[in-house]
Amino acid sequence: MTEDSFFETLEAHYTKQLPFVVYSRPINSKIKCWLQNDTVLHKTDSFTESGFVFSPFNLEDKSVLFPKEACLISEIEIDALETDQIDSIDIIEDQLDKIQHIDLVSKGIKSIENGDLEKVVLSRFVSKSLQDANPISIFKRLFNRYKNAMVYCWYHPKVGLWIGATPELLLKVEGKQLTTISLAGTQSYRRVSKPTWTPKEIEEQQIVTNYIKAQIQPYTKQINVSEVDTIRAGSLLHLKTKITSLIKDDSDLKSILEALHPTPAVCGFPKANAKDFILEKENYNRDFYTGFLGELNLKESTTRNTNRRNVENNAYAVVKTKSNFYVNLRCMQLVNNTAQIYVGGGITKDSNPEKEWEETVNKTRTIGSVLN
Ligand SMILES: C=C(O[C@@H]1C=C(C(=O)O)C=C[C@H]1O)C(=O)O
Secondary structure: OOHHHHHHHHHHHHHOOOOEEEEEOOOOOEEEEEEEOOOOOEEEOOOOOOEEEEEOOOOOOOEEEEEHHHEEEEEEEOOOOOOOOOOOOOOOOOHHHHHHHHHHHHHHHHHHHOOOOOEEEEEEEEEEEOOOOOHHHHHHHHHHHOOOOEEEEEEEOOOEEEEEEEOOEEEEEEOOEEEEEEEEEEEEOOOOOOOOOOHHHHHHHHHHHHHHHHHHHHHEEEEEEOOOEEEEEOOEEEEEEEEEEEEOOOOOHHHHHHHHOOOOOOOEEOHHHHHHHHHHHOOOOOOOOOOEEEEEEEEEEEEEEOOHHHHHHHEEEEEEEEEEEEEOOOEEEEEOOEEEEEEEEEEOOOOOHHHHHHHHHHHHHHHHOOOO
8 A cells, every 4th residue: 555545545534534543653664544434432441352442541431442343454664754844833831821730749749748649640731723733744743753652643533533652652462471661750852872860750760660560460470670771752851661571371451451550650659549639639631641542452473484494384373462552641632723732740759840840841842843
């Protein structure tokens, strides 16, 4: 399939207001598209089906599923897409938003000082009216700009339209192999080879790593934790640790998802207290922001040869069930011609409310830089 026919089919599908997702996973040049052939709103809370999942922050609300059998799936491989040049303008921050966010962060710090919490991730949204509100054009610009991210555009007429470029893997399952990452701590990218991190950032990321290890422990064995590394996500840097393990035979995906999500990277620690604080104090509904999205239980077969000299007799196919979910960050919802951009940051006892505000401003640039 050519780039033109791939995107023409997608545009035609969107014009008919039918559900779709178009996405590219990190570090590859493949773009996949799922077109659901009717407007039925399928939901799941068992995570046993095969399809594409779009899950909210609050898993008490069900996840939206594009079932594999209801979709036409196509794929192209390409390094860069043709896009129109745009003059992206900086998002002008509202002073009232600033006062409110600083107040929210201050309340979070107080709760931590009182001993109710160790970490809480607090967020807000910014509205920006757009001149060019074509979601597929925005997706193309994001794809060209963010190679280390899961870049996506997701639409269902009964739910809405979401676009994002997230650097954060929630989990990947290949057969019995589970991979997850702990991502937290943020600073601007300044072209230095060895950036330094403050104790506040090191601590907030360590909270995430410890949590992930403890949460997957009952369901997996042989847990491996990498060294802490710095990764770049557009104009930002984060601390990252990779965690791998093997899923026990009697464990299922739903239990692992519920154990992990929402991690302290997007919610806080302890989880229940942090979630209550967010639902009560943030003053808006996160909806799908800090939820997760991705491929659910896709069967992939690879052919292996046990003996190179006798290929025909020894070739056998290994079928593996694969899932991969990304945390819905650096994202926005498109409502009519307005982008609602969602941004947040982790608060610990050492947080400075003014700096936390600036961190959210910096995070709006990931999406903001491809809007006009
Ligand atoms: C909550 C967000 O990002 C999360 C919070 C981070 C932090 O507090 O430093 C870093 C990466 C993400 O885990 C967001 O981008 O909105």
